[in-house]
Amino acid sequence: MSAEISIQTDWAEKYRPKTFKDLIGNKKAIHELRLWAEEWERGVPEKKAVILYGAAGIGKTSSAAVLAAEMGWEYVEMNAGDQRTADVIERIAGAASKTTTLFSHETDAGGNKSSGKRLIVLDEADNLHGTYDKGGSKAIADVIDKTTQPILLIANDIYGMTQTIRAKSLEIEYSKIQTRSLVPVLTKICQTEGITATENAVLKIAENAGGDLRSAINDLQAVTVGKTEIAEDDIVVSGRDVKETIFKALVKVFKGHHRSEALDAVKTLDETPDDLIMWVDENLPIQFPNRDGSGKDIGGTNPDVANGYKVLSKADLYLGRVRRRQTYRMWRYASFLTTIGPMSVRSKEYSGFIKYSSPTRWKRLGQSRSVRNMRDNIAVKISARHRKSMRVSRNEMIPYYRRLMENEDYAVALAGESDFDMDELVYMLKAKSATKKVQSVYEKSRFIADAKRPAETEFFKTPESEKRSTAASADKNQLTLEDIAKKSEEKKAEEVKDEKAAEEKTKNQKSLADFF
Numbered sequence: 108m109s110a111e112i113s114i115q116t117d118w119a120e121k122y123r124p125k126t127f128k129d130l131i132g133n134k135k136a137i138h139e140l141r142l143w144a145e146e147w148e149r150g151v152p153e154k155k156a157v158i159l160y161g162a163a164g165i166g167k168t169s170s171a172a173v174l175a176a177e178m179g180w181e182y183v184e185m186n187a188g189d190q191r192t193a194d195v196i197e198r199i200a201g202a203a204s205k206t207t208t209l210f211s212h213e214t215d216a217g218g219n220k221s222s223g224k225r226l227i228v229l230d231e232a233d234n235l236h237g238t239y240d241k242g243g244s245k246a247i248a249d250v251i252d253k254t255t256q257p258i259l260l261i262a263n264d265i266y267g268m269t270q271t272i273r274a275k276s277l278e279i280e281y282s283k284i285q286t287r288s289l290v291p292v293l294t295k296i297c298q299t300e301g302i303t304a305t306e307n308a309v310l311k312i313a314e315n316a317g318g319d320l321r322s323a324i325n326d327l328q329a330v331t332v333g334k335t336e337i338a339e340d341d342i343v344v345s346g347r348d349v350k351e352t353i354f355k356a357l358v359k360v361f362k363g364h365h366r367s368e369a370l371d372a373v374k375t376l377d378e379t380p381d382d383l384i385m386w387v388d389e390n391l392p393i394q395f396p397n398r399d400g401s402g403k404d405i406g407g408t409n410p411d412v413a414n415g416y417k418v419l420s421k422a423d424l425y426l427g428r429v430r431r432r433q434t435y436r437m438w439r440y441a442s443f444l445t446t447i448g449p450m451s452v453r454s455k456e457y458s459g460f461i462k463y464s465s466p467t468r469w470k471r472l473g474q475s476r477s478v479r480n481m482r483d484n485i486a487v488k489i490s491a492r493h494r495k496s497m498r499v500s501r502n503e504m505i506p507y508y509r510r511l512m513e514n515e516d517y518a519v520a521l522a523g524e525s526d527f528d529m530d531e532l533v534y535m536l537k538a539k540s541a542t543k544k545v546q547s548v549y550e551k552s553r554f555i556a557d558a559k560r561p562a563e564t565e566f567f568k569t570p571e572s573e574k575r576s577t578a579a580s581a582d583k584n585q586l587t588l589e590d591i592a593k594k595s596e597e598k599k600a601e602e603v604k605d606e607k608a609a610e611e612k613t614k615n616q617k618s619l620a621d622f623f
């Protein structure tokens with residue numbers, strides 16, 4: 108089917124490193140990894156497991172695959188979709204870690220000498236506490252204790268792993284890849300694919316990727332659809348330096364005297380209420396220090412800070428309701444409280460320059476973690492639909508879906524078929540928040556999603572759901588995934604143009620202004 112053809116030509120997969128030489132950056136980490144593997148060749152090392160940790164798309168999984176290939180080891184992978192309950196881990200990893208391979212000490216087809224080792228790879232090892240992984244952490248620790256085979260764990264967040272597992276493992280950190288190292292990779296791909304790209308265009312994609320090579324390659328592929336040449340103007344910058352504008356807005360939030368001024372400043376930001384509350388939360392104690400009469404900081408808590416947090420906690424309640432009930436109109440209450448809260452509780456004036464801080468690491472981690480969990484939920488839905496592994500769904504199908512969903516018709520069809528909720532749609536449509544466009548796709552997709560639920564037709568049929576379900580099956584007959592993929596090939600060039608216009612149009616909807 109055409110969907111398969113497109114998946115196979117996913118550039119991030121096509122250009123996955125095959126040898127250590129192909130791996131960009133992280134030389135020290137790779138060196139440590141090889142030393143650990145060599146220890147395994149000599150016997151059972153003290154640390155039987157290794158944890159490769161760091162941001163997404165920087166070569167952790169590729170390093171694992173290259174390691175196995177170069178050592179002539181068998182590669183046994185368990186990923187998040189394999190329902191990593193204690194039982195399953197024990198069955199798959201446990202069994203694999205005790206037995207040796209069939210072809211021990213022989214030479215494989217590639218001429219590599221096999222020592223009969225089997226590299227047991229567990230991706231997303233920092234994500235073992237969720238619904239899918241009950242008891243998983245303990246099972247992994249047990250497998251590490253008993254293993255006679257090397258175990259490699261992959262994680263984004265080392266702090267998301269239990270102390271027990273960490274203590275039993277060698278930890279190797281992978282760093283983000285520097286922009287200047289991304290540029291040659293992208294340039295080479297352009298050459299191989301017959302794309303003429305200006306230096307600035309490539310540089311802009313590289314800068315925008317924030318050290319994530321997979322994203323950089325995905326962005327390059329998306330921007331070159333239907334083109335043989337790209338220039339700087341073709342690249343829509345998704346990230347932007349928000350610091351300057353947020354700092355100015357924070358001055359009005361903390362030190363201003365007019366609510367309307369603070370509200371206006373916040374409206375111009377490209378931040379969701381979830382982001383805004385983190386900024387205010389982070390800077391509240393910095394802005395309202397506890398000083399004595401002479402201006403000396405005397406420590407302890409200034410009542411202004413305590414009162415400020417009381418207001419923020421109310422705002423947070425609204426945000427929680429938004430998350431649970433998907434009722435985005437409550438965002439406006441959260442934004443309002445966050446914006447005017449500090450000035451309303453302030454008992455005195457605070458003068459002098461304050462260097463505001465970005466939300467601290469653990470808060471960001473929490474946030475990226477929830478994005479990761481959401482991405483996993485999406486992958487679960489997609490893998491169930493297409494019977495693909497979680498890895499394929501997460502790394503290949505999700506980017507593919509996201510590209511297709513740039514077209515609104517496909518977005519509605521795929522969202523309905525996969526039953527994406529509002530948060531998932533925000534992610535899939537690459538929006539920063541539930542913009543009007545996202546809400547409209549969500550509403551329309553419900554017709555298709557409802558029709559797919561068998562329980563409703565049997566027991567809970569209502570005239571309304573029946574009407575929607577008839578409409579949806581009519582729609583379904585017109586749009587299957589195969590049709591969509593086929594049409595998308597034809598329409599890609601056209602879509603890139605449409606996408607640009609749509610981006611322009613939706614740009615203005617991405618700010619908080621929409622929610623006041």
Ligand SMILES: Nc1ncnc2c1ncn2[C@@H]1O[C@H](COP(=O)(O)OP(=O)(O)OP(=O)(O)O)[C@@H](O)[C@H]1O
Nearest residue numbers: 119122123130131163164165166167168169320321
């Ligand atoms: N260091 C690298 N050298 C060469 N290619 C890379 C590197 N890092 C990432 N890539 C490219 O990005 C793709 C994804 O990389 P990989 O799966 O190794 O990332 P990862 O760090 O394991 O990310 P995740 O945590 O999301 O699984 C690869 O197929 C390859 O095309």
